[in-house]
Amino acid sequence: MRSIRYPTISALIVLFFLMANINALSDRFTQANVNGENTPPDQHVDIHLEFDSSSARELTHNGFSYVTAPGYYIPFTEGDAALPFTIRKVLVHPLAENIRLHITNIEERTISVDHPVAGVPEPSPVSSSVPSPAGPPLEYPPEHLSVSGDGYVRGMKVLDIRFDPIILDGRGALTSASEIDARLTYDIPEEIQVDLGAPFRRSTSVFRSSLEHDLLNPEDIDRFPALKMDAPVSILDHGDVQYVVITNTSLIGDAFSPFIEWKNRKGIPTKLVETSFINDNYNGTDMAEKIRNFIKDAVNSWDTEFVLLGGDVAVVDYRGAYARTSGTTQPYNACDLYFSDLDGTWNQDGDSYWGETTDGVDLRPDVYVGRAPVQTYQEAKVFVNKTMIYEISPPSGYLDNATLAGEYLDSTTNSSQGMDLIKNNLLPSTMNATSMYDSAKGVFGNLNRPNFMNQVDMGASLIYHSGHCNWNVMSVGTASNGMMYNSNIPLYKSDAKYGVLNTIGCIANRFNNNDAIVERHVLEPDGGTIAGIGNSHYGWYSYGYPGFGPSEQFMYVMTYELFRNGQVRMAQHFAEGKNYFVSSSGSYNSARWIQIVLNLLGDPEVRVRTSEPGVMNVTFPSTVGMSYEGLPVKVSYANGTPIKDALVCLQKSDYYSYALTNETGEARFNFTTSNLDPLNVTITALNQLPFTVNLSVDNVLPTIHLDLSEPGTTGEDYSVNCTILDNAGIKEAYLEVNGSLGRTVLKGNGTVFTTNISIPVNSIEPLELRILAMDGSGNWNITPWMDLLVNDNDPPYLIEDRTGRFAETGDPHNFSLRASDNIGVGILQYRGIPIRNRPAQSS
Known part of the structure; x- marks a missing residue:
């Protein structure tokens, strides 16, 4: 790999994905005339972006180059010029129309490369080692800045702004934009009948947190209304249920009860909903559509943000969705995104295929979804026990470990190089990252089945796998002992050191057909993982360009969302990583394929642990009265630094309330109760052990x-x-x-x-x-x-005596005296003779 040759230029170094000491993409954003529901028809957003061409690099294979830059990605559509792009998101009024983007200023420079720019090759499935080499590009980005897509997230309209800092013309000349200014303009219809409401009713909303991290203009979240979800049936009473577990207790029993109790206790209001209730009360062509229509109702009525599909497909149905790319068509891929993206019907044209480009699917998450792939009570208990151990009482000594396993995907493409991009660019220096390299092709390495399983047993919070798979096998090295089958999974003995598996392999997560190998990791009681991310059909890579294949780029951006963008819950980093590439997924290409087939098995709400958990310092009253206005709970790290956004929950038989701590680490509650049952206080925070205590209720007044x-x-x-x-x-x-x-x-x-x-x-x-x-x-x-x-112990005192000193015998004589007292003069006498008086003086 060689650096691009470029003229001497003066530019600000701006990288979206940071290397250790470089700031992220620098962009200034201003907004004018945004006033919520009463906004005038014309709106505009001013955008400023910068790029440093010196950060660009060439990745060359067979005479053609990918031009890359940290924090930028390569397009997914075959034939597109392999030049870097990034996506920035802007929030607009939900009724925004006639969207226009006008570039007002641009500073461009011509740059040169050592080799011709490649066209994005036809991707190769990660179940095959048949290469698809790159050739010259067929399509070029027409301009540096464009509105590449739009869609709705919980009724809020989001625009994708695509920035192509380097463009190529038909003559092969490359132009880099070091600075660009643009104005985004849109209209709002003055009269339209729609159901608008507040986007977030819950102060602890996780979706709000996601948007705050993703948007250029997060300050406008509270200024714009949201469209109400189009739910065909609305029967639920309004309430507060942030998390819904959908299952069939006739098959699973009460296995999820302790899981639900824990979620409620820590401040995530959670409710179990039976599939039989959904089947009896919601419309749909099949059970999957009924479940989706229920989830829409739950979002509208309960402000639900998390859904656990609490069963394998025999317990909770799935949707088979259509995908096509590179000459491969699969019409019925297991796709839980169907339950997450709630806009439209996913079958707008009414045929037998769901999720086609003609079906009005925007692919953006409106609720975070995970699946517990369980079929029996015992499997559900394993799932619950592993998840709760991970969240409540994990063993020490492994949660700051990461394992990155990469093998040769063909004779040339060594995916370990893609693993190194994650390790070197994204993982914090506090993590102990172990790279496992393929030992084939004459290159020394340590990746084989015994070593990989031993590494997992020793414990790793994050396990990345870039290699071939099938439904029941994972390739961990191309040597003779590099195949791990389902039958090997019971050999794990990790002493409850459970982590999270993310693999690009083909069919590794085909949960709708037997137990796929990702499922077996999640369901193994003595080892394995608490969650798994993988494909229900093919994953895709690019021959000769490790790290920049389609599936590898999805894995990379998910890791970025976890470590650099604050998306710390399991389904947050999973869904928001996919969401980043939505505007690249409008046509039948590898990006859209991955949107359809990539699924999460595991609890969607649990925070991903990325370091050894700390012990929080918590201060609170030792007892609480029957009524306590402003009851304080204060949370800090072990070193005394306040913890912001710790989740504090107070619960007893007649009281339930939760809140996030502020910048000083404090949350306050207006508590009241009618009985003496103890009050439970439970506190959770990222990478901290939970804190819980029961407080006595005191009804004795001072x-x-x-x-x-x-x-x-x-x-x-x-x-x-x-x-x-x-x-x-x-x-x-x-x-x-x-x-x-x-x-x-x-x-x-x-x-x-x-x-x-x-x-x-x-x-x-x-x-x-x-x-x-x-x-x-x-x-x-x-x-x-x-x-x-x-x-009163102060006697009156004489202020002035104006009495005349002389008088004639027999003539009247006038007495004139002025007296005062702090409380007024009651009686004034002169040698026993009463004198007419006033309150403060007498004369």
Whole structure:
């Protein structure tokens, strides 16, 4: 691989997928005139993108080059120029129409390459080693920036903006855009009858988190309404059910009960729904369509975000969907995306094929879906036990490990190089990444069945496999001992060190036909994995270009979503990785094929562990009262750093509430109860062990004794002393004075509390006082208003004597005196003679 030759240029280094010390793709985004439902007809979005051509590289084979750059991908359509592209997402009003993109400024430079640019070759299935070599391109990106697709995510309209930083003209000249500015404009119809609503009703919404990480304009999530899901039947009462487990208990029994109890306890409201209920209450041409119509109703009525299809196809039906590429057609591939993408019917043309390009399928997830491939009660117990061990009490010493196994896919294409792209570009330095290379072709390596199984047994949180497969076999090296069959899976003895398997191999996850090898990993009780990502039919690679084959690019972007884009839950990184390539999947090509056949077996909600779990520090009241407004729970890492977005759940027989911690690591609750059952507090956070505790409920109110036997004196300070007792201690105490004096904090040593107040100077009316006290459990007690008597010890004083000094005998004599007092002058006398008086002075 050689670097591109290019002229000396000055450009900002911008990479979407980062190498260790390089920032991600730099793009500035501004938006004007976005005002929610009452927006004016014309809207626009200004976009600025930058690219550094010095980051580009050539990957050459048979005289033709792929031009790549970190964080960019190669197109999927055969014949397209093998030049880098990336996708940026923009949120617009759900009724946006007449979308226009106008480039307002561009800085371009001509660059050169050592070899002709390849056309994307016909992909080869990862069940064959028959190569499809590259040739010259047949199609070229017409411009650097375009709107490549649009669709809906839970009723919110998302546009895909495709950036091709390097374009090729018909003469073979390459032009790189180092900077580009564009204005996106759209209209909103002034009058239209649609059902609009709030996109996210739940403060802990995981889909909201996904959009916040994906969008250029996440601040507009709260500004735009969402279209309501088009559900043919709506019978569910409105409620809060974030997670639905669909199963048939007549076959599975109550195996999912502890799983559902745990999800509820940690703050994911979860409900089991029987397939019989769905069959009896929802319309559809078959059971799969009935299940999908129920899920639509659950999204509308319950704001559901996760669905576990709790059974193999004999327990919970599946949809066979159409896929075609490279001369291969498979009309009925097992496709659980059908239950995740809820827009339209997936069979718009009404024929016998589902998911065709003519069926109005937008391929974007509206709910996160996983499948538990279980057929019996015992298999379901294995699935539940493994998942709960992984989430609640995993063994130590393996969750910061990753295993990357890559073999020769043909005589030339060594997929270990693709594994190294993941290892070197995406995995954090804190992970212990073990590369297992193929030992064939005269190259020293360590990839074979015994070594691979031993590596899994020692424990790895993430297991990547880039190699050939069939439904019952996984190739782990091309040597004689490189084949691992279903019959080998029981040999795993990992002591509960379960991880997550992701393979590009063909048919490894064909769960609709026998037990595929990915299923066997998930269902093996003594080892294997808790989840598996794999294909129900072919995976695809590109001859001579390891790491840039279609299936490898999907694996890479899923890893990026997990480590670099905050999509940490199992189905988040899986679905959002696929979502990245939706706009490349509009025609029958390898990208659309992979959208259809790539499925997740496992719990969609569980957070993927990527390091050894820590132990959280948690502070909270030792007991709680019958009512506690603002009950605080504070969460931090072991080093004291606050944990943001820890999920805190409080639950008891008559109370249920959950919240995410803020930047200071705190969540507060307005708790109230009518009984003394204990209150459970459960806290979960990424890469931390769960914390759980039961708090006693205290119904004993603080006892308050306030002694006001000593009166106050006008104009002086008065010391208020009270005794406050409680079994849980006193957390807060206040003195409240009716009138202008307001509320004062009482200071105390545990039982005796004091404060000083100033008695007004101008009144002897009694003061009304009361004490408010909250104990350590949050119970408040408030005394009745009590009178504090006020004395006056200040005599009146003479301000001025204006009485005349002389008088004639027998003549009247006027006395004129001015006197004052803090509470007014009652009687004024001169040598026993009363003088007419006024309240503050007499004369």
